[in-house]
Structure formats: structure tokens, C-alpha cells
Amino acid sequence: MFAIRLTEASDDAATRVVPIGPDGSSPAGELDAEVHALIKQTDGAGETGRITVLPRPLSRPARVLLAGTGDGDEAGWRAAGAAAIRAAGDDEVLEVLLPASAGEAALRGLAEGLWLGGYRYRDAPKAPRSGEVRIVAAHSPGYAETLTRAQTTAAATWLARDLTNTPSSVKNPEWFAEQIVAAAAERPGMTVTVRAGDELSRFGGLLAVGGGSVSPPRFVELSWNPPGATTHVVLVGKGITFDTGGISIKPRDGMKLMKKDMGGAAAVVAATLGAADLNLPVRVTALTPLAENAISGSAFRPGDVITHYDGTTSENLNSDAEGRIVLADALAYASEQLAPDLVLNLATLTGANAVALGKRTAALYSPDDELAAALAEAGAAAGERMWRLPLVEDYAENLRSDIADRVSAPGGPGSVMAALFLRDFFGGTRWAHLDMSAPSWSESDDADLSKGATGWGARTLLRFLSAPLDGRQKPGA
Template sequence: MFPLLLTDQLDDERTWVFPIGISGSLSHDLGEIEAEIAALAEGLDKAGEIRLFPRPLRRPAKALLVGIGAGDESDWRAAGAAISRAVSDNEPLQIMLGEQVAMRALAEGLWLGGYRYRDAREEPRSAEIQLMTTTPQAYAESLARAHTTAVAAWFARDLANAPASLKNPDWLAEEIVGAAAKRTGVTVRIRTGAELERFGGLRAVGAASKFPPCLVEMSWHPAGATTHVALVGKGITFDSGGISIKTRPGMKNMKIDMSGAAAVAAATLGAADLNLPVRVTALLPLAENAVGAAAYRPGDVLTHYDGSTTETTNSDAEGRLVLADALGYAAAELSADVIVDVATLTGAAEIALGTRIAALFSHDDELAGALTEAGRSAGEAMWRLPLPDDYREYLRSEVADRHSSPTRGAGAVAAALYLSEFLGDQAANWAHIDMAGPSWAAETDLEITRGATGWGARTLLRYLEGLSA
């Protein structure tokens, strides 16, 4: 990750960047070139719009202008991402900042916009960017939090972008163990084989793959923590659909079906990096949903961690089966104050809300509000959908406690209601985020680089920060 440095010294050897708000005002006395830059800035209203100064300068050698719109967090984040992409990766910059700057959002945008997948052929940005302000000490903490957020998002993106030929459950678990080992106070336990006896959904989904399933439990438990948050993330390392096989277009990108697991792991590591006084337990049920002689079938009845049963009506509705076990475990064993699960769960959520907004479900108004606000601040939008009890009728089975995939519509709602059944009394302090749509970007836009977005890592980290405020 390229370096960002706060400074109060002008550097003529760097390209100067001038953020321009809707007022068009400049934040520095630039002498003879000020009038020319002000003229070029006229009409530069859109956040992230870039204009190159049209002639060589003696001081500095090159300059460009970037719009920051109304100057809110999303505008500064968009401006930062645009700056990262506007110049070559080895070009050193100095961004000229005034008194009103959303420093964390700007820095997040710079780092997020400069993301490259670690195994991609394209080289990542390497040149340092200086953030010029007369009061650098005032922004040191904001810059540090931005760095932690960007590290979390990059980690989640890297995991999701990794090809399925590399990313089986063992590989993913090892990556998380390796990342945790670099942090003091983060522990990881991995359950496999006989340790998964009670996890009937997870075992069934992973049964046909030559790569066995596992459950990763990561813990950040700082001294003095008074709040315990359990984060649960769907971790299907590749989803063929199983016997209910997907179409070729629908299967092609299923390497990202573990994006929920990546997000909760990244947020937990971020909490440790920030030394947040919040206890976090992340549960990552990892499996590959393959086709084979050992595959579970539509019509099978599975027994989950809590002892209840599910009739499986569609083997491509596998995510809720592994989450059911993890949520049942969380409710029975963790005594958490809050449980939040994150999953690329249903195409229905994407149909309803598109590719930039996740679906949020919760019985708890306060929790739903806190997560929505965290997402707004982080730049990851959510929209709350209902959990009507009368829709539980859709889950009725004649041979089990419920069936897994209703055929009567409201797919995202029914899936959320299904998950809530495994929480008992803790359903009152639970939230489910279906981020199937925004987990992948078909093209680069704002701070999102084409590919896996790492959606959820930023939101969950902001939410955990809010609990410690």
C-alpha cells in the first residue's frame, strides 16, 4: 500500500493537486498562477472530476484540479479515488488542503482508488502522496483510521478476488490465520472433521468437494471490553449450485461467494489494529459447494447445530445452510450482545436493490440504525427490508422443522426469516445483511475498483468504532 504523508511544507518537485469545492475557492495564496487556476476551476462542481492545468508551470512543474462537490465525506472519498487514478503510479503528488477537509474520507479514497489485486499483472501505485495542511497534527488520527480501513478493505478484496483454483476452504483459513498472527491479541480456532459433527448444514454443503469444509472462529477480546459482537460471514469458496446446478453465466463469478466471510475477518482484524475496546468473535463457515456423488440432494433433511431440521429444496440455496449452523452456534455458545451476519445470499436482493445497495434486515431498530449510519459514513449503502412474521408460512415443511428455499417469491425476505429461526431469543438483537449485489463491481466507479469490492469490511469496522466511541 503506497504511503500517504501529512506535511506543512510545499514541495515544488511534486505534482500539485487542488481540491475545488462548489464555491470554486482556493485554499492557498498561489501568487501569479492563482487567477489562472481559479479560472480553470470554474464550473468544476462534480466530485471526482479532474482537470489538468493546461500549460507547464515553473512552480510546480505540473498541476491538476479535482472537484469535491459539496465537500461531504462521499465527495472527498470520490475525489481521493479520482486522484489515485489520474496520474501514473510512480508520480509523486502533493494535495493542497485548506481548513475544511474530510481527511479520513480523502485518504480512504486515495488508497481504495489505488487498489490492485495482489496477483494482478498491473503494478500497484508506489509513489508517495503528501497531504499539505498547515495543521498536520490535527489529522494524524484520521489518517491512521483511514489506513486501517483501507487495509481491511484491501484484505477483503484480495481474498474475494483470488481464483477458486487457489481458494479452497483450507487456503482461505490459512490466509486468515496468517493475517491474525501479525496482530497481538487475535486468536483463531479452526474446526474440521469430527469437530463439525453438529454442523449438519456445513457438512452437507461441503460433502461433494475434495476440499473438506471447516469453521473458522476468530476472536479479538481486549481487556475491559464491555460489549461483545459476533460477526458471521458466509464462506462458500466456490458455488456451482450443487445438484441444482447454476447456469454457466451464473456460475462464472462464484469465487466471490465467500465475500461475507472476508468482510467479517477483515473487520475483526481492523478492530485489533485500532485496539478497539469491543470484544469481537468472527465465525466463518467455509465450504465449496460442488457437484458429485456425495453431494446433498433436494429433499434431504439436515440436522443443524441447534438440533432443528431443514428440508433442502434447492442445493443452490446453500449459503443459508452454513449460516444456520454458525448462527445457532453463536446464539448457544457465545453470549454475544449483538449478532450480525453478512452474506452474498440471494439474487432477489440484487434484483430489488441493484449493485450498489445491500439489503438489511433486523428486528432491532437501534441496531439497524447504527449499521445504516455506519454504512453511510463508510460509503457502503444499505436499505432496510421487512421481516413479516406471516411470511414464515413460506418456510413450512411436512417432513422437517422448515425447508430451505421457498418458491412463493420474496426470496431475500424468506431467506432472512429462515436465518432468524436459528437464533432463539437472540433474534431480537441480530441483523442480517444480504450484499449479493454490491459484492462485485463490473466496472471501476468512485472508490470501487472493478472486481470484488470488499463490501462490508468498511461498514462493520465503522460500526465497531461507533460502539467504542
């Protein structure tokens, strides 16, 4: 990641960014007359994420970018930062003025926007940004910590994006597990366990889904357990490193982006590493069932009966509904082995998510009103939208099977049915499921999103884990 630092104004910056509010207010300083003359000539200069350019030939700074902050909330500052970094040159010194009236939320939004808007996939042909970014701000005791939190959040999102953008010709389950092990080794106090081969004998869903690939599955358990932690949060992320649909094969258009089908696993791993980086006083365990859903003579079939980690069985009706099958094993493992206080499940699970809620919003399911509200609040603060959908009890009848404990994909409202299927495996622990298939990918640069993988969920999880968890989200609280 490129560096952002707090500093005082100087006269050597090539480009200066001046935030503009909806009323045309700005901290332009000595450029006040030039800036306000341009604002008078420009309709909507303060609109969220809008950039207006003021060239200043033979002057310093040589260019001024007016960046609209909209309503001036954290989201507006995030969009302004992202737009400004995209408008700047890769190797130039960029100086951003923060008004004296702006608080820590504005600084966090601005910094996150700069980092997130400046993201480039680590193996992209274009070199990453190398220029310096300075934020000119009046001294505040909390600013250094705010900038650290913004950097950690952005770094977690960058990691989730990198993992998701990596082509599946590289990213098989073994490779993904190696990335997690390497990242954990850089952080004191973290532990990681990778299960493979005979160690997966009870993980019938994972073995079924991964059985058709030459790249065997893995089950990774990543843990942050600081001294004194009294709350244990388990994060479960779907980790299908490529999804052909299996024998229920996808059409080409549905398959070409399936390198992103491990976006949930990327988010929970990145958030757990971020929790360690921030030294959060909460125990966090990330579980990632990793498999490639491929086609071969050993691939699992529609009609097969699968025995999960908890000993219950599922009749597979659609091998392209594989995500819930691997997640079921992970949820059952968490319930039996980890004694969590709450379980959060993230998965690029259904196309029905996009049909119901569009490209930028995840579906949230939970029987727990307080937990659902806390997640929605964290997502709103982080800039990752979600909408709570119902676990319709009447639909659960459709999960009945004549030959197993349940069927895996009975049809009907796809996202809701998947959530009801998963609910069977959490064993009474406080639980929430996020179907984030649609917002895991962006077709273009859009505010704080860069084209490609969005890293959706990493920011929300870090906001949620940073909130006071003891009491409010303990069982029975």
C-alpha cells in the same frame, strides 16, 4: 499499501491536486490565478469526483489536477481522492492540498479515497503504485489519528478485496483458513480456532454443502477480546469459496463470478483484524463457515433433510440456496457457545438483492429498530449503502415443512425468505442480517470502488464497532 503522509507544501511534487468545491473555491495558493482561470472555462469543475487537468510544461508542479469534492461532505472527499489517485502516475510524487477550513471528516474521506481508488489486486499483472502521496494540511491534533483510522479501514477493505478476488483454483476452504491464521498471528491478542473433519460433526449444514467437493469444509473462529471489553459482537460471514449451485446447477453466466461468494466472510474477517489494529475496546468474534458447493456423487440433494448445530432440521429444496444452510450452523453455534450481545450476519446471499435494490445497495434486515438505525448510519458514513427491508411475518408460513422443522428455500420474495430462515437460528440475541450480494462486486472503477471485488461491509463494520457500543447496543438498552 502505498504510503500517505501529512506534510508541508514543497516544490518537488510532480503533480499537485487542488480540491474544488461546488462554488469553485480552492486552496490553490500561488497557483490561484491559473486555477481560477481554468475553473471559469470549465463547467462543473467542482462536481463530485470530476478531474480537470491543468498542464504546466517546464514548471513545478508540472501538472495540476482539479478534483471536484461535490457538496464537500466525507463522501465527496472520498470520491475526489479516488479520482485523483487514478489520474496520477504510478511512480510520481503526488501532493494534495487540504483547505484550512476542512475538518477531520474531509481528511478521512480524502485519505480513504486515495487508498481505495489506488487498490490493485495483489496478484494483478500491473505493479502496485510506488509513488509517494503527500497531504498538505494545517496542523491539527486529531489529524494523525484520523489518518491512522483511514489507513486501517482502507487496509481492511484491501484485504477483503484481495481475498474475494483470489481465483477459486487457489481459494479453497483450507487456503482461506490459512490466510486467517496467518493474519491473526501478526496481531498480539488475537486467537483463532480452525475446525475440520470430526470437529464438524454437529455442523450438519456445513458438512452437507461441502460434501460434494474434494476440498473439505472448515469452520474458523477468529477472536479479538481486549481487556475490559464489556460488549461482545459476533460477526458471521458466508464463506462459499466457489458456488456451482450444486445439483441445482447454475447457468454459466450465473457461475462465472462465484469466486465472490465468500465476500461476507472476507468482510467480517477483515473488520475483526481491523478492530485489533485499532485496539477497539469491544470483544469481536468472526465466524466463517467455509465450503465449496460442488457437484459429485457425494453432493447434497434437493429433498435431503439436514440437521443443524442446534439439532433442528431443514428440508433442502434447492442446493443453490446453500449459503443460508451454512450460516444457520454458525448462528446456532454463536447463540449456544458465545453468549453474544449482538450478532451481525453478512452474506452474498441472493440475486433478489440486486433485483430489489440495484448494484450498490445491500438489504438490511433486523427486528431491532435501534440496531438497524445504527448499522444504516455506519454504512452511510462509510460510503456503503443499505436499505432496510421488512421481515414479513405472514411469509414465515411458507417455511413450513411436512418432514422437517422448516424448508430452506420455499420460493417467493427470495431475499426476505432467506432472512426469515436465518432468523430461526439466532436464539433471541439482538441480530441483523445484511444481504450484500449485489454491492460485493463492481463492473468498473466507480468512485472509491475498483473494478472487481469491493470488500463491501468491512468499512461499515469498522465504523459500527468504533462507535460507543456499551449501553446503546447492549441487550435491553
